[in-house]
Ligand SMILES: Cc1ncc(C[n+]2csc(CCOP(=O)(O)OP(=O)(O)O)c2C)c(N)n1
């Protein structure tokens with residue numbers, strides 16, 4: 001990786017991306033809730049440093065994403081009795097990833113229970129409950145096992161509000177463990193965001209770290225619109241030093257997690273870490289990489305992304321899902337439409353290949369790595 | 385206006401017996417004949433063959449689970465304790481029939497004649513299905529629950545349309561009977577009168593969820609009635625009964641009398657997969673009760689008391705199963721030979737330039753990484769340190 005070095009530009013152009021974010025959510029149920037502090041101190045941020053807004057005086061300690069999600073669910077159940085949790089194995093077992101661990105014991109089987117094994121049934125009944133004023137938070141056990149519920153999601157969850165001119169809202173959350181990189185056997189590693197994002201009426205968000213996992217899940221549960229909440233499995237056990245409860249930026253915002261000047265990497269969920277690793281590797285070659293965690297896939301935070309891309313002049317979007325017809329196509333199109341005259345190079349999509357997700361021994365060849373990403377960036381003409 | 389007579393379809397309205405069909409009780413004694421009226425006890429030679437197959441199946445399951453714990457496989461859902469269902473039902477298939485199994489049914493696929501290494505490839509993580517589906521007349525193991533039941537119905541419908549004598553057998557778990565696809569399959573099979581046998585392995589749990597929270601039906605065999613097909617409940621730990629009931633269902637199917645729903649009562653003695661922790665949802669006492677109903681010990685006791693099996697033959701059968709286990713160890717302790725570029729090879733019949741480009745990109749990466757990347761392309765199978773890593 002040498003070419004980019006010739007483009008070495010002064011560090012420091014700390015564009016005011018954080019000012020452009022949509023406002024933080026108004027609700028402040030937790031002691032710690034409050035205005036998120038921006039990407040603070042103007043320093044490039046490492047992954048674990050990207051979390052803030054802990055309670056003053058709190059002593060942060062390592063918290064896994066599953067623990068953060070579990071705490072968010074517990075706090076939501078405690079805060080609002082219309083919140084109920086059901087799905088496959090979410091009760092006694094606490095979910096196959098233990099995200100609902102202990103909640104049935106604490107809140108009882110009328111708030112947290114195991115449903116029959118049927119995803120269309122789970123989402124369809126959640127629709128009915130939401131119509132009756134509940135706030136169901138349901139779990140699809142794995143990404144690919146949400147597909148039996150596709151009809152309920154696409155034909156009803158997404159459309160109810162519009163059909164009823166806003167009279168019937170569905171404040172439900174569909175939690176889906178997504179993506180690969182955990183050595184999962186077939187059907188346990190899908191990235192299904194393109195299906196959901198192609199469906200008007202759905203809000204689709206995904207955290208990449210423990211603080212966001214807590215904050216965004218609380219916000220999703222409080223939201224009036226149905227939310228597809230994608231949890232990156234490969235991040236479930238990663239720890240960030242935080243104090244719970246924590247509030248971060250609104251779930252509708254993207255966030256600059258590392259500042260840079262040469263290129264913007266647009267990542268979400270599991271690829272945020274990949275992007276940060278790429279930025280580290282790139283820095284050694286003199287390439288200054290800005291990394292944006294999109295967080296919200298639908299809606300898309302054009303303001304934050306546009307500000308970054310106009311600063312760096314180059315952008316690439318990363319995802320695990322296949323490229324063809326994938327989410328990256330939407331991102332590339334939006335960036336191009338808005339910032340064509342600020343771009344020095346075409347927007348790249350660096351993604352999984354256009355193949356069914358491969359078996360555990362082959363997934364490492366499928367998933368984008370820092371090497372593949374840096375190689376792709378090198379295909380740009382840098383001397384302009 | 386002329387009065388119309390509506391001809392009702394011929395349906396099987398009788399409720400299945402609540403007492404499961406059985407021949408041999410848990411202690412290995414013959415049961416009273418009323419419990420298997422209309423069914424034929426397999427002869428001694430057949431039962432000895434079943435005994436050998438079950439011993440092999442069990443040794444296979446315990447060996448693979450052990451290897452999975454050692455990190456040699458990515459995951460493994462064992463049917464330890466369910467051998468009578470796996471072996472008994474699969475043994476009733478004719479050569480040309482097709483079987484539509486789930487992730488749980490490796491022992492049935494072994495019974496069908498697959499090479500152990502071919503079955504285990506998918507669980508080690510080499511490829512999504514390691515055996516030759518066409519050659520074995522066995523579809524790839526289905527993980528998305530209940531989906532394979534519809535395939536079994538469609539295949540059987542094709543056989544019916546073409547006038548072949550083929551029938552289909554599909555396995556499905558108790559939990560998976562809640563999925564919509566299961567109900568659609570039952571209905572299609574009954575309406576089309578396809579030669580299909582649905583074998584529900586009621587092992588009492590869907591991961592952590594017990595049957596009583598899964599279904600409010602008195603028993604799963606009852607579900608047949610609403611669709612207009614016969615339902616039969618069988619002692620799923622009595623291989624003589626399983627074989628007799630499934631064979632009778634195949635005979636019906638071949639006579640053109642349509643599908644049968646069989647519920648085999650059994651129990652998953654081991655965890656759902658290696659990454660499951662059953663102590664979270666069931667007691668050791670409950671497991672112990674089911675150990676006393678073990679399908680192997682009962683058949684062994686039965687055959688011994690009939691004088692059809694002695695210490696010597698039991699030892700020979702055990703030794704044969706040990707050989708199988710040693711073979712499995714050898715296979716799984718050898719590094720898998722995977723070709724990274726094969727991920728592009730089988731996606732479409734009509735080749736795409738796009739995949740050629742992506743393949744070239746991967747080849748360039750591999751070349752840049754040096755020969756080491758190609759000769760040892762595999763990641764070590766990940767041990768499963770996280771109990772949460774359930775799946776399959
Ligand atoms: C559509 C779908 N939903 C969820 C799962 C996850 N899952 C795998 S096995 C299982 C339990 C199945 O129980 P059962 O049908 O009784 O079969 P068993 O595992 O007991 O053999 C679940 C929920 C899946 N594989 N497919």
Ligand SMILES: [Mg+2]
Pocket residue numbers: 557558559585586587588589590591
């Ligand atoms: Mg079961």
